[in-house]
Amino acid sequence: MSLSAKARMQFMKDLGFPAMLSLAKATKGKRGPRKANPDFGPPLKCATRLKEIMTRHYYLSRFAPGARPVAWVTSGAPVELLRAFDFYTIYPENHGALCGAQKMGPELCAAAEEEGYSPDLCSYARVDLGHFFSGKTPAGKLPKPDILFCSNNICQTVVYWYKVLAHRLGIPLLMFDTPFNYGEITEANIAYMKDQILEMIPVLEKASGKAFNMERFLRLAELSKSTSQLWGQCLETMQARPAPMTIFDAFVHLAPVVSLRGLPVARNYYEILLAELTDRVARGIGAITNEKKRLMWDNIAVWYKVRDFSELFAARGMNFVAATYTNAWAETIQHLDMSKPWESLAKTYSLVILNNNLEHRLGLMEKMVREYAVDGLVVHSARSCKPYSLGQYDLKRLLSQRLGIPAVVIEADITDYRFFSEEQALTRLEAFFESLEAA
Numbered sequence: 309m310s311l312s313a314k315a316r317m318q319f320m321k322d323l324g325f326p327a328m329l330s331l332a333k334a335t336k337g338k339r340g341p342r343k344a345n346p347d348f349g350p351p352l353k354c355a356t357r358l359k360e361i362m363t364r365h366y367y368l369s370r371f372a373p374g375a376r377p378v379a380w381v382t383s384g385a386p387v388e389l390l391r392a393f394d395f396y397t398i399y400p401e402n403h404g405a406l407c408g409a410q411k412m413g414p415e416l417c418a419a420a421e422e423e424g425y426s427p428d429l430c431s432y433a434r435v436d437l438g439h440f441f442s443g444k445t446p447a448g449k450l451p452k453p454d455i456l457f458c459s460n461n462i463c464q465t466v467v468y469w470y471k472v473l474a475h476r477l478g479i480p481l482l483m484f485d486t487p488f489n490y491g492e493i494t495e496a497n498i499a500y501m502k503d504q505i506l507e508m509i510p511v512l513e514k515a516s517g518k519a520f521n522m523e524r525f526l527r528l529a530e531l532s533k534s535t536s537q538l539w540g541q542c543l544e545t546m547q548a549r550p551a552p553m554t555i556f557d558a559f560v561h562l563a564p565v566v567s568l569r570g571l572p573v574a575r576n577y578y579e580i581l582l583a584e585l586t587d588r589v590a591r592g593i594g595a596i597t598n599e600k601k602r603l604m605w606d607n608i609a610v611w612y613k614v615r616d617f618s619e620l621f622a623a624r625g626m627n628f629v630a631a632t633y634t635n636a637w638a639e640t641i642q643h644l645d646m647s648k649p650w651e652s653l654a655k656t657y658s659l660v661i662l663n664n665n666l667e668h669r670l671g672l673m674e675k676m677v678r679e680y681a682v683d684g685l686v687v688h689s690a691r692s693c694k695p696y697s698l699g700q701y702d703l704k705r706l707l708s709q710r711l712g713i714p715a716v717v718i719e720a721d722i723t724d725y726r727f728f729s730e731e732q733a734l735t736r737l738e739a740f741f742e743s744l745e746a747a
Contacts, residue, residue, distance in 0.1 A: 313374030320371050347622040349594050354580050366447040372396035373451045377516040380453040384462040386657050388532050390568040392525035393516035399641045404432035408611030408723030409444040417724045423652045430692040431724040433469040455515045459484040462662040462693045486658040501654035522541040532570035538578035539565045540638030546583040546629040552585045555628035556618040559609040565637045566688025600625030606632050607688035607696050610720045630680040666699045684744045692722050716740035
């Protein structure tokens with residue numbers, strides 16, 4: 309790594325970014341506050357801190373090449389291993405969500421399609437490939453990676469997507485292969501995954517120029533575990549009535565546990581968020597002003613419609629208090645055991661919701677409906693995410709039959725709004741609203 313590059317990155321961290329942040333705050337002050345929506349309670353104060361953290365993360369990433377090794381990572385990969393080698397990590401899925409929220413999805417997807425990639429591919433993949441081909445991003449600029457790190461515990465698409473990047477960039481690709489759990493996880497599968505992790509260590513040593521340090525790894529893994537546990541505790545505050553935040557808030561506040569897991573800044577952030585949510589619960593402050601019905605969301609967010617959906621449901625006194633998507637980063641973390649680091653890391657990452665059978669998912673959703681006192685279910689059938697959307701109509705039917713709650717399926721895409729019909733979604737939702745009110 310270059311000494312001058314390290315010095316430049318340190319300078320931007322200590323002086324450059326704080327100066328940019330001060331200028332941004334001064335400019336924002338001149339614009340005045342946004343008009344409050346009476347359907348919502350007071351906004352979360354720590355949202356300002358969240359924006360600073362994520363802006364800083366993307367800003368400093370520009371100066372990482374040459375100063376630190378850079379990795380692009382899938383959301384389901386065991387990032388704790390990379391942390392031990394001081395990789396600067398970028399998550400293309402998180403970046404895809406940002407592009408979707410900024411309504412850049414169709415433009416970047418089209419850039420990938422012009423290179424011959426099918427419109428039927430996951431739009432996270434198309435957004436990322438579109439960014440790769442065009443250089444366009446709302447984050448300013450992303451650093452080129454030294455290594456790619458993926459896991460197929462969320463889908464197979466990431467494997468082929470990252471193979472394309474590895475071929476185009478001429479860099480190593482590490483893949484953590486997690487056998488699908490048709491029933492209980494087997495010891496043979498755990499041993500297979502453990503061996504993979506151990507085989508990755510020499511590759512990461514070569515890519516980073518650093519020797520593996522077990523003590524450092526365990527410390528960072530513990531930091532990652534406590535971060536995910538804090539996130540889970542934040543979500544549990546939404547069992548209160550009224551809930552102190554909405555799932556639409558949680559979709560946004562999820563960013564650090566995805567992108568910065570294993571770093572002190574992420575754990576510190578969730579300590580702040582948890583304290584604020586706990587205080588709101590104690591004082592009876594709800595995310596919406598008139599919480600009549602409590603809902604659960606299944607699948608990834610429709611990023612370009614987060615605000616619109618939030619306002620649509622809040623206006624009817626309906627608050628989303630649980631989601632299988634936000635729960636995924638807390639669901640399996642209890643398996644991480646520092647006395648058996650490799651075996652437990654394998655279990656933690658292979659038992660995630662998308663690497664499990666539908667019976668597991670049905671049981672998880674039933675449990676969440678009961679714990680969060682859910683009155684209705686909204687299922688997002690995401691055109692992009694086929695593994696997540698598989699079996700949803702059956703899950704909807706079974707949950708409605710077993711628990712007696714209304715449910716609706718809306719068809720959309722996570723970032724590409726060319727495949728979203730506003731009229732169809734609203735028609736289905738109006739019927740859902742009527743059934744909820746009649747229940």
